[in-house]
Amino acid sequence: MKKIKQIIWDLAGETAQKKYMYAKLRKSDDYRRLLHAVDHQESVCPARRVFLLDTPGHGNLGDHAIVIAMRKFMQAYFPEDEIYEFTFDECTYCMEKIAGKIRQNDLLLIPGGGFIGTLWQREQENVLHILETCAEFQIIIFPQTLYFDMSANGEKELERFCAALKKCKNVSLFVRDKKSFGFAKEKGIDQMAEITLVPDIVTWLPCKLKKQGRRQKKVLFCLRDDLEKQADTKVLESIKRELVVRGYEVLETSTVSGRNISKQEREQSVREKLEEFSQAELVITDRLHGMIFSAITSTPCIAMDNLSRKVSGGYEWLKYLEYIQMVEPETISMDSVKKMLDYNGKGYSRQPLEQYYGKIKHSIRLEEA
Structure with a gap:
């Protein structure tokens, strides 16, 4: 059944796909809240809106934990900001519609993970699409692993990523491992975006569990x-x-x-x-x-x-x-x-990592100023 649905979707064509997804987007709670904020402007709208883009709809719980941590992080340190979340599919098919509602003082967040590079092509394409569509706005990419394989395709994808970054007015790219940090420096990515080495944001996530007790054998x-x-x-x-x-x-x-x-x-x-x-x-x-x-x-x-x-x-x-x-x-x-x-x-104690979370807070606070 899943394969049949995919075949039908592919046969529908890009125009029909975008029309269908936009109809779904208009029914979503976040888009409705956004339209309401746009209609009423400053009377109900906070000083800054935060667009959390490209969030997962697949089954990878690590990626979902990243988004949970991002949301809780923002709520803990920037409670006055209003967060509007749009998923991978919504950004794939409706990014231009969403971008049309963004103001100059709003902030765009792209989740952390390991999808910038050649391992996960669809995810890489979506990041490029967001960067190119929203180049004039302030963008923060949460801690990522960069992986471009040593092939002609790897070189091409790296060039595309760098070209997208060059078009952007203000991008902060956090990476979560020294290899990615060194790669970014070696390839000159730090000349196109602010690169900072920090832990995966899930390490910040408070973990309070109802069922946590004696361990089983x-x-x-x-x-x-x-x-x-x-x-x-x-x-x-x-x-x-x-x-x-x-x-x-x-x-x-x-x-x-x-x-x-x-x-x-x-x-x-x-x-x-x-x-x-x-x-x-x-x-x-x-x-x-x-x-x-x-x-x-x-x-x-x-x-x-x-x-x-x-x-x-x-x-x-x-x-x-x-x-x-x-x-x-x-x-x-x-x-x-x-x-x-x-x-x-x-x-577990996250205390040794607090100084690095502070770098993320500092970057977000600078975007707010």
């Missing part, structure tokens, strides 16, 4: 099955068997849902996943947000790297946490698993 395996996977399946299967012999319940989980998640379902879906992590004795993962979810729920974790190296990049921010261990995929062993299962120390 279980180990979660949260592993990729996409083009970024590098983990050695045979080694991990051997570890699973030994855990079962030792009386542990071994469960496979994922930070990617098997279905699309709407913005209305976002908070509950992420909360349920965090509660699942918090009840385990150990998480073994090659997903960045598998590691970060473990960190913020104070759950011991063994993390392995992926293709874009964003897991090891994220670990650099979290290595002060004794219950988070980083290993190369080929070196994970039962000895390292037993060591982490025995952990009984302190839980």
Whole structure:
């Protein structure tokens, strides 16, 4: 059924697709609020409106957690701002309509993640579309991993990204790992946008869970099955068997849902996943947000790297946490698993990272001035 719907959608053509999506956009709560604010201008409109653009509708809970953290971050430090959120699909088909409602003193936020580059082409296209459509406005891109492969296509996509940045009046690009930061400097991206190195914004997210209590004797395996996977399946299967012999319940989980998640379902879906992590004795993962979810729920974790190296990049921010261990995929062993299962120390504190969150606040405050 899903494939049939996609075929029908593709056959409809761009004009019909845009017309359909604009009709949906007009019914959305955020667009209705925006139209009301535009109609009444300063009488009901705050000094600054914040447009949260390109938010996910897919099932990646890490990406949804980023948006939750962004919204809570803005509400905590900039409560006077009014936030209007528009999804990936709304921005793909209706960006010109949305841009027509933006004022010069408004602020545009693009979520963090790992989609700038050649790994996720549709997401990359949408970022370029937003930058090109909204070049005259103030834009902040929350912490990203940059990954452009070493191919002719990689060079072309990098050129397109740089060309879009050059057109922009005021862009701040936060990156979440040293590799991305070095790449931005090497390629001269810092000449087109302000580049700042900070942690993934989910590390800021307050984690208060109703079901958080005594941990159960279980180990979660949260592993990729996409083009970024590098983990050695045979080694991990051997570890699973030994855990079962030792009386542990071994469960496979994922930070990617098997279905699309709407913005209305976002908070509950992420909360349920965090509660699942918090009840385990150990998480073994090659997903960045598998590691970060473990960190913020104070759950011991063994993390392995992926293709874009964003897991090891994220670990650099979290290595002060004794219950988070980083290993190369080929070196994970039962000895390292037993060591982490025995952990009984302190839980999560974001205090060592506060100075970096301050850089994000500073950038947003400058846009406000």
